[in-house]
Amino acid sequence: MRKIHFKIKRFDGNKEWYQDYQLAYEKGKTILWALTSIREQFDPTLVFTSACRHAICGSCGVKVNGSSYLACKTSLDEVLDTFKTDYLTFEPMGSFEVIKDLAVAWEPKMEKMEKVKPWLIPSVEGDVEGGFIQSEEDFHHIASPTDCILCGICASECNQLAVNDGTYLDPFILNRAYRFAVDSRDGSPEEHIRPVIENELWKCMHCMQCATSCPKGIPLTEQVAFLRQESIRMGEVNNQGAKHAFAFVNDVRTKGRLNETMLPIKTDGLFKTATTKVPFALRMIKKGKINPFHMPKAVEGIKGVQEIYKYAEEVENR
Ligand code: FES
Numbered sequence: 001m002r003k004i005h006f007k008i009k010r011f012d013g014n015k016e017w018y019q020d021y022q023l024a025y026e027k028g029k030t031i032l033w034a035l036t037s038i039r040e041q042f043d044p045t046l047v048f049t050s051a052c053r054h055a056i057c058g059s060c061g062v063k064v065n066g067s068s069y070l071a072c073k074t075s076l077d078e079v080l081d082t083f084k085t086d087y088l089t090f091e092p093m094g095s096f097e098v099i100k101d102l103a104v105a106w107e108p109k110m111e112k113m114e115k116v117k118p119w120l121i122p123s124v125e126g127d128v129e130g131g132f133i134q135s136e137e138d139f140h141h142i143a144s145p146t147d148c149i150l151c152g153i154c155a156s157e158c159n160q161l162a163v164n165d166g167t168y169l170d171p172f173i174l175n176r177a178y179r180f181a182v183d184s185r186d187g188s189p190e191e192h193i194r195p196v197i198e199n200e201l202w203k204c205m206h207c208m209q210c211a212t213s214c215p216k217g218i219p220l221t222e223q224v225a226f227l228r229q230e231s232i233r234m235g236e237v238n239n240q241g242a243k244h245a246f247a248f249v250n251d252v253r254t255k256g257r258l259n260e261t262m263l264p265i266k267t268d269g270l271f272k273t274a275t276t277k278v279p280f281a282l283r284m285i286k287k288g289k290i291n292p293f294h295m296p297k298a299v300e301g302i303k304g305v306q307e308i309y310k311y312a313e314e315v316e317n318r
Contacts, residue, residue, distance in 0.1 A: 001025075002086065004076070006038060008046065009091040011098050018089075019043070025086070031079065032060055032071040035090070035102075047101040055215060058149035061156060062102050063091040068156040070215040093156035095165055109152070109170060115195040116169070116177035123187025138184035145179035145223065147216040148172055154210035154220055160203050168200045171210035171220045178223040181230065190234060197231045202241020243267050253309050256299030261292050 002025040007018050021038045032050055039046045050060040053072045060071040065083045079088060096104035122132065154171035155161055161168055169177075177196045181189040201224070210220045232242055247266035251258045264273045264281075284290045299305070 004034070004080070005087045006034065007087070007089045008038070008101070009089070010046075010101050011092075013100060027077065029076045030072055031062065031064060031069060031074050031076060031090075034076055034088075035062070035071060047099075047103045049103050056149060058151035061093045061104075061151045061153050063093055063156065065089055066091075068093055068153045068213055070151055070153060073215050093152055095155045095158060095161040095170070096152060104152070106150075106152075109155070109173075112169065113173045113176060115199065116173055116180075116192050117195070118173075118176040118180065118192075120180060120183060120186055121188040121191055122185065132185040134184055141182045141184070142179055144218055145175050145182075147218055148175050148179075149216065151215060153213050153215060157209040157213045159207050159209060160205055164200070164203060168203050169196060174201075174204075174227065175218060175220055175223055178227060181227070189230070193227060193230050193234065196227055197234075197236050197239075201227055201231060202239065202244075240267060253306060254298070255296055256302045256305045257296050259296055260290055261294070 003022045004025050006021045006023065008021065010017050010019050021042055023034060023037055023041075026033075032053065035046070035048050035050075039048075048060070048062065048071075050072060051057040052059075055070055055073040058070075061068055062071050063069075064074075064079050065085075065088055067082075069079065080086065090102065092098045092102045092104050096106075097108060099105050120132075150172055152170075152172065154175075158171055161170060174196060177192040180186050181192040186192070204221070204224045206221055206224070208221055211218070211222075214220060228241070228245070232245075236242065237246070244263070244267040247263055248258065250266075251263065264277050267273075268276070281290065281292070285292060
C-alpha cells in the first residue's frame, strides 16, 4: 500500500524538533485533510489553524517542502506531483512569529498594517447620506484587491521580508494600501500611500513569488508598480528607488540598453558609489563580469525603442 511520509516541524514555545508520521495514500484529499488525519489518528497535541475549509477565512497557510500553500484549497496530489516525492515536510509560514507547531501570530502583522490606514477615508464631497454609491466601473478597480483573505501566503513567500522584516511592509499590507488608494469613495489616497513610501516601497525585488503563490490570484506586483508610480506623481523622487527607475528609463530611451557602469552612479551619486560599491565592482571586474571602460553604443533599432517610448507617453497623456 502506498504510504505518504510527513515530517512536521514542532515547536512547544521553547524547543523545536521534527516529527515523522505516515498516512495511507488517498486520492483527492487536501493538505488540511492530512493534518487533520494526523491529529485525529496519531497526535492530538499537533497544533495548526483552520476554520472555514473553503479558502475564505485565510487561517490555514502552511509551508510544504519550502513553499507556502493554503492547506484547505491545495490538494495533496498537487504537492506530491509538484515535488515528485511521497516525502513531505510541513513547516509554519515564513516571516511570521510561531506560536506553537504550525500556528503563527497575526497580531504583529495587524499592528504593522495599521500604518497604511486600512480603512476608507470618506471624501468630504461624498454623499454620506446616500451611502457613497460607486459605479460598476469604479468597483472593478477594487474587486481584485478586495479578494484578499489575509492568509499570509504572500508574506511567507516574500524574499524581501525574509531578509528585511523590519520596516518593509508585507505584500498583503501593500494590497490593503492599494485597495483604499484606488477606491473612488476614498478622499485621501495619499494617506494610504505615504506610509508605504516611508516603509521601503522600492525594496520590492519583483521576484513575483507573492503574486504567483497568492491563492486568490491577486496581481500584487502590479500594485507595487502602481504605488511606485503614484509616489513619483506625489513628488517623492529624491530617493534611491526613484532615481534608479529614472536612470533605467533614460538608459533604455537613449541607448536601448543599460549602462551598468553608470547605473549605480546615477542612482546613488559618485560619493556613495565610490565608498560603498567599489570593492564589489572590483571583484566583478576581476571575475570578468563587467568592463568599466565599456560604454555601450545604441542598439540597432534604437529608433523603434524611442517610438515605443513616444507612444507610451502619448497614451499616458490622453
Ligand atoms: S480553512 Fe479557511 S482558508 Fe483554509
